[in-house]
Amino acid sequence: MTSSTATQIGLGHFLVLSALLFTLGLITASTRRSAIAILMGIELMLNAGAINFVAFSHFSRGSIDGQVFAVFVVVLAAAEAVVALAIVLAVFRGFGSVDSDAMTTLKE
């Protein structure tokens, strides 16, 4: 990390990146109809959070708690994906599609 007059990458960049990523995830999750796409949006939002953890850990010296949390988030995301994909699979068997608008039997 040599001195550079060019813009130094700081905490703010990471937070902006994370916010962008979170927004993209939110938009994906709320607008897409495919269950798979919604899952992907959720993954994006989780990863945005994970980036925040790593960034805060990096810039607050002396602690790696945030990085440990990031690993937890990754594991959590994997587990969540397993369960969610299993549900999606079951839904596909039952409804013939993974369109979230088709799954309205509980409402009726």
Next chain:
Amino acid sequence: MTFPQTIYGGAYLTPEGDSAWLWVLPALPLLGALVCGWGGGRLARRWGRGSAAVVAVGIMAATTTAALVLIARDLLPLPFADRCLHQTLWPLFSVAGVDVTFGLTLDSLSAVMVLIVTVVGTLIHLYAAGYMKHEPSLARFFAYLNLFVFAMLLLVLADGFVPLLFGWEGVGVCSYLLIGFWFRRPAATSAATKAFVVNRVGDWAFVTGICLLLWGLGGAFPARGVRLEPARTIVVDARAGAGIELDSPVGHSREATVRDVRVGPTLGFRALADQINVEYGARGDNGRGAHPHGRPFADALSRKTVAGMPLAFVVCVLFFLGAAGKSAQVPLFAWLPDAMAGPTPVSALIHAATMVTAGVYLMARLGFLLALSPGALTLIAVAGTATALIGATAGCLQWDLKRVLAYSTVSQLGFMFAAIGAGAFQAGIFHVVTHAFFKACLFLAAGSVIHAVNHIESGESSDPQDMRNMGGLAFALPWSRRGYLVACVAIAGFPVASGFFSKDQILTAMATSRIPDVPRITLFGVLAATTALTALYMFRSYFLVFWARPPRTEPAGATHEPSRRMTAVVLTLAFGSILVGPILGWPRNWNPAHGAPLLERMLAGVFSSTEGLVRSSRPSGGVELSVQVMGLVLATLGFVFARKLYRDAARTARWRGGMSLRLARLFAWIAGGWGFDSLYRELVVLPGRDFARATIWLDRRVFDPAVNGVSRLGVRLARIAREVDRRVVDGAVDGIANIVLASGGPVSRLQSGRIGSYVLGIAAGIAVFAVLAYVLGS
């Protein structure tokens, strides 16, 4: 009442003995009744129609065997005086110092009754198996028969008033069921009802007597309320003239003769008899220096009065009324002639072995109590003699064969009660035994006759029991005729047959009884005349049924004896009605050693306490011989008259045709049981019907409108309630539901099911909270 420092003795205490098997005797017929009653249909399906009869007869045979074994093995080896076996089954209740247990006692008296019930009962069952062969509800019939025998065995084995009442009422119920067995015939059901209702009158008197006796033993009748002292135990020396101290130290080794006796209000026969027979001991004093003698409890009871009359007299009369209901005595005999509506074997069972003997048995069982009231005994003698006369005269004028036999039973029961009233309890029981045989024989032979006549008359609408339709049956029914003839000879009282011996004893007892002279001689005369009438009505029926007309000319086999087995039963009973008399009652004056008859010796222990109280002295040989000769002459007279009047149907028709109207009217009145039936009709039945009509009117005019008014009011109230319900309650409920529905509609639209909008909602919410936190946090 207390007897301080009193010393008691008693020569006539009930002997002690235990048996573990008495319960078998009533239990077996009960089992038979349950099997036939509940399993009858199943039995019939599996083993054929007659299986219930086989079960019932087998059970009766087993009961007879058990009775014979019990008596021969356990009772007979004991000396005469100790023949009493007892078994306590279970305690029933204990209230106000009165302990009541359910127990059975077999002493000589019970043993005699048990043997009659089982032996004669078995023969009748055997006959019934043939007689009722074509009856559709055979199992029901035999269930009732076995139940009847069960109730009767319970009655004669009971060790106290309470178990006896079970049997007593059981017998009443079974007679109702069996008289009304053919319940589709109105005559049968009304006869059954009549028997039951008349018996209820007797039962009321009986139960009232028990209650009065209990109060009398337990205390006095104060002006207000009745106080009952609890029963207590005293110690008695059972040797005559001895005595032991009441407050002898505890643990003192007691002599074998020392016994505990319950005194006060008790309901067991043993305790009752013992406390009445307890005497003051010879060595005692009553605490005041004087030497008491006599029987303290009997005297205390004799001194008590109720409503101005001696308590003992009232109680004995009430017990007699109870017995009169069961045993068809004046004034409660009217039911028995109607009871003929039942099947013939039932009549035989009721008249010979069970039911009607119950009253005589009760009187004999309570002999110790009756002995306290000579007045009651005289009353019983008068009622018995009147019954004998009424029954005999009415029997002479019946045309229905079974009604002749029924009135004959009434008359013979009168003889038994006359014997009881004269104080000759064993003579009464002896007549029960002989009567059981010859009356069962008569009824079963009559059953064979009716059976045969039914065969002839089938298709015609004539009464198969009317003797005017019979006659000339001697050759068609040779064996039934012989059985019937033997039984006639026995009941008429010709020597060598059993009736002679028992009637001789009764007449001798009446001649020598303690009843005052004038009534005694009158009663004796009436009874003697009745023996002549007995021969008259029996041989009248014999001639009318079997002779009177030339032999029938039906094709061979039309009229015939029933089955060989049924004829054998009739002949067995005929043999019994000859043999029983001489064996059990060989008269004293015929005996070179002048020993008492066998039955009298056997029963001496039971009636020991009444001896000397009611009989003035042993009859001398001269009295007995003259009574025997007189009995023979009178029976012959009756026979000769019967032969002259009824041997030939044509002659009978001639003298009956020449009868004056007044005489015919008198005959009709006598044939109707001396107007008792019409008297009861006027006094009880018609007022009862009028009362019923009045209640109907009251019901229709008063209660029905009242009830209808109440119900109409209810309807009106209900209408108001309905409106309130609709307007207020339903409105409130519906309103709440509408509010919920109305508010839920818009809200439910939020729940779109689209995941995207949910996610947006969550995000928006988070955003709002984040902004709020930021604004408020800074």
